[in-house]
Amino acid sequence: MSARTRVVCLAGATGTGKTAAAIGLARAFGGEVINVDSRQVYQSLPVLTAQPNDGERAACPHHLYGDTPLDQPVAAGDFAVRARACAADIAGxxxxxxxxxxxxxxxxxxxxxxAPIPPVPAEVRAAVAADWDRLGPAAMHARLAERDPDYAAKIAPADRQRVTRALEVEAATGRVFSDWHRxxxxxxxxxxxxxxxxALPLEELAHRLARxxxxxxxxxxxxxxxxxxxxxPPDVPGLSGIGGPELTAYLSGRCGLGQAKSAWLTNTRAYAKRQRTWFRKEPDIVWFGPGDEAGLLDLVGKRLEGGA
Incomplete structure (x- = not known):
């Protein structure tokens, strides 16, 4: 038997039914689910971030959901260390x-x-945060687009956590974020x-997201x-994901609930398109439609048995 740890990666845009599919796989093959969603790591927002509910969590073990305070930023490299440790424990x-x-x-x-990115000094982080507060999202995203157009194209201008993280890393290391990715x-x-x-067609996904x-x-x-x-405060990392700023605007009286939901949907659809673009570039993913549990189970079963 191979000494390599066998894992399943189930990816897709928001709203495509990953939670239900993951539970089906976990039940069939003795699996445990590890979160790989940057919003679902945060505490106190299970509905907003579509975390598995109590019934879904009872169906199989779930890990790394809702365990991070809203004011704590989460770097991808740091999260990867935790996720790998979790996978090792499960496999063990x-x-x-x-x-x-x-x-x-x-x-x-x-x-x-x-690649692991060195820690960013506190003074660098503070300087970038001050620039964001002074200049605003559009100017800071434009700064990132000038310095690192590849990464800037993948994130929304209002995504404070990701924009400032990329600018912090470039300022601290002299290398743009995309270089570390490569x-x-x-x-x-x-x-x-x-x-x-x-995955599913964008029009069908849009209807799902609206509902x-x-x-x-x-x-x-x-x-x-x-x-x-x-x-x-409203700009903590945990509230920066889609839905947070829109509902903050409603609760602060800057717009009505209908306007907030409309903006929320628009931004969610744009995010889903970026997710699709990212994952479509990954060559090894085998794609299924939502609800095709039989296809998922068949493929995973064959692979686990050593087949194609």
Whole structure:
């Protein structure tokens, strides 16, 4: 038997049904789910970030969901260390690690495609944060686009955490973020990876996302953001993901709830397109439509048995 740790990676854009598919795989093959979503790591926002609910978590073990305070930034490299340790523990117990999520950069870091980035000095981080506060998102994203156009094209201008992180790294190391992405991590585990993806036509996905946002807004997302704003300023990392700024604008009186939901949907659709573009460039992913559990189970079963 190969000494390499066998893992399943299940990727796809937001709203494509990864949670249900992951549970089906975990039940069939004795697996445990490891989060690979940069929003779902945060505490206090399970509805807003579409984290697995109590019933879904009861169906199989889930790891690295909702365990990070909202005011704590999460670097991809640091998260990869935690995710790899989690996978090692799962595999050591004779179970199958299932990496599941929609953050391509996290997948790349976990699988060794992102070199470890040295810590950024506090004074550099403070200087970049001050520039963001003084100049605003558009100017800071333009600065990033000038210095690192490849990475700037992958992130939204209003994504404070990612824009400032890239600028911090460039200022501290003299190398743009994209260079670190291309280098690779020599210390990465030698995984035997089964790469799966879920996708569907954009028009169908857009309808799904619209329904999901309505359900989130009615199901507690507004109250989650309100409670978070009682404890934290609106620009903390955990509130920077899509839905956070839009609901913050509503709760601060800058727009109505309908406008907030419309902006939330627009930004979510744009994000889903960026996710699709990222994952479509990954050559080893085998793609399935949502609900094709039989196809997923068949492929994984064959691969685990040593087949094609």
């Amino acid at each position: 117990r004779g179970r199958l690690p299932l990496f599941v999520g929609g953050t391509g950069l996290y997948f790349r870091a976990i699988l060794g495609g992102l 280098q690779g991590d020599p210390a990465a585990p030698d995984y035997d990876v089964i790469s799966l993806g879920l 999901r946002i309505e359900a989130m807004a009615a199901g507690g997302a507004v109250e989650e953001v309100r409670a978070a704003l009682d404890r934290y």
